[in-house]
Amino acid sequence: MPRARHPFPLRWNDNDQYGHVNNTVYYEAMDTAVNAWMIRHGGLDPAGDVIGLCVASSCDFRAPASYPEQLEVAIGVTKLGRTSLTWDLHILRADHPAEPIALGRFTHVFVDDATRRPVPVPDRLRAAVTTQLTD
Secondary structure, eight states, X not given: OOOEXXXXXXXXXXXXXXXSBOHHHXXXXXXXHHHHHHHHHHOOOTTXXXXXXXXXXXXXXXXXXXXXXXEEEEEEEEEEXXXXXXXXXXXXXXXXXXXXXXXXXXXXXXXXXXXXXXXOOOHHHHHHHHHHTOO
């Protein structure tokens, strides 16, 4: 599966009292990565008429990380539906990208900003996913 990469720079305060990156930080990184990708490559306007709402998310943690490690989010897509998109996300150490330290999944449903009713995935976003993130 083709994957885009998004940097995930850790900050000092990302570590929790156990000395590793807190689980919520992984969710922040994944959410930031997919939204940055949709804005940059798919033309999604966060203030536009169509927005993507996260309706489901999960993360399987495989290994700890801690500041000052350099991490990345590898972005892929497992499902491109009519009104939804399911992202397949790998958290990677920049110096060991073959072994994910966390595996995440986000599902966005695209809705009309005013009515919050589902609408088709925007054409430009669909085209970007099809050409850049699927086989």
